[in-house]
Amino acid sequence: MTRPRVVLGVSGGIAAYKACELLRRFTESGHDVTVVPTAAALEFVGAPTWSALSGKPVATDVWTGVHEVPHVRIGQEADLVVVAPATADLMAKAAHGLADDLLTNTLLTARCPVVMAPAMHTEMWEHAATTANVATLRSRGVLVVEPAEGRLTGADTGKGRLPDPEEIFELCRDVLERQTTGAAGTTLDLAGRHVVVSAGGTRERLDPVRFLGNRSSGRQGYALARAAAARGAEVTLVAANVTLADPAGVKVVRVESTAELRDAVLTAAAGADAVVMAAAPADFRPVHRSDTKIKKSDDGSAPVISLEQNPDILKELSVHRPAPGTVVVGFAAETGDASGSVLDLARAKLARKGCDLLVVNDVSGGAVFGAEDNEAVILSADGTAVDVPRGSKGALAHVIWDQVAARLPSA
Ligand code: CTP
Secondary structure, three states, X not given: OOOOEEEEEEOOOOOHHHHHHHHHHHHHOOXXXXXXXXXXXXXXXXXXXXXXXXXXXXXXXXXXXXXXXXXXXXXXXXXXXXXXXXXXXXHHHHHOOOOOOHHHHHHHHOOOOEEEEEOOOHHHHHOHHHHHHHHHHHHOOOEEOOOEEEEOOOOOEEEEEOOOHHHHHHHHHHHHHHHHOOOHHHOOOOOOOEEEEEEXXXXXXXXXXXXXXXXXXXXXXXXXXXXXXXXXXXXXXXXXXXXXXXXXXXXXXXXXXXXHHHHHHHHHHOOOOEEEXXXXXXXXXXXXXXXXXXXXXXXXXXOOOOEEEOOOHHHHHHHOOOOOOOEEEEEEEEOOEOOEXXXXXXXXXXXXXXXXXXXXEEOOOOOOOOOOEEEEEEEEOOOOEEEEEEEEHHHHHHHHHHHHHHHOOOO
């Protein structure tokens, strides 16, 4: 099997050093990487570093090795071009079709998927010129990843950070995989859509040190967020007590309890095209929350903790759709019992909740929680059932988005 050919474009920003890590991830996982830095990028990280890590010579201009016509060949032969970091200047050039160095030439000749991961100061990212250039690039099918929020160069913080290189790698791998498995025509089928995903398990505090919780790791929800971002969606991920890294290009809102999850999901869902409730919200919360630590008593008696029911967010979203046509997806972990099989109970739950799709996991063996892979049946309100055989949570995520995409009203 030929190694996937990746062009790593690096433009001149301080985050260029993080592209070394991205390069390593690509080469260590068997990709053939050609690094094309701009002249400004070499002010931050020198050519020997790119050359040593990629195992190839590195050029910034179109005059090196002219007999091989690199300004055309590199782009033509690529399976994926990723520019990380993409500066405001590089995106402005790309949006206007300028071609004054090897990277901008490569961007004009590439016919494969192109991913750009911008990194710059908030003011530059929010400038009308950058906004317009990003919109132009997106309208031409470039996957421009939303920058992360956090510490920028210097003391200031804000939107404009390069996402975690590991997460940019995961996004690129996802795009490449869909490209090679023939899903290329639909690679950015969620572009222009806003989707909300909830993930993780909520915690209901009993006192300052204790809570009622559950075993949800958040992996399936994070895989859903990643997959949607790789398909071009604007993604808000409402995460309850998850310790995983933020997926590239995804807005992450952190919550603790079911009440907080409900508020955050309903706020994010206003006008959304789809909401996927992959979180495991606690169904009950303590009626009283102690402000001080609950102590053992000398007589050996245990405290009685009264619970009250939390709101059912999925049901609320299904009944009061955030927008006409919002597709609402729920999850169900079922074991089956005397009253019915896993699928019987799931069909009843789908009807009870009123959502469009219900992703059903058979948890009789206790498998799913925290595991790397998953298998499921996706039931729909229109009566279909799609079996998804055991595979990665990322693979299941894409089948779920396929089902969602098929039900979205045309944009
Ligand atoms: N869910 C929710 N709000 C809750 C509880 C659950 O939105 N308070 C969502 C979950 O995110 C999931 C789906 O509902 O998408 C299934 O949750 P589950 O607890 O299995 O449903 P229940 O109706 O509580 O079913 P059961 O009676 O089997 O517990």
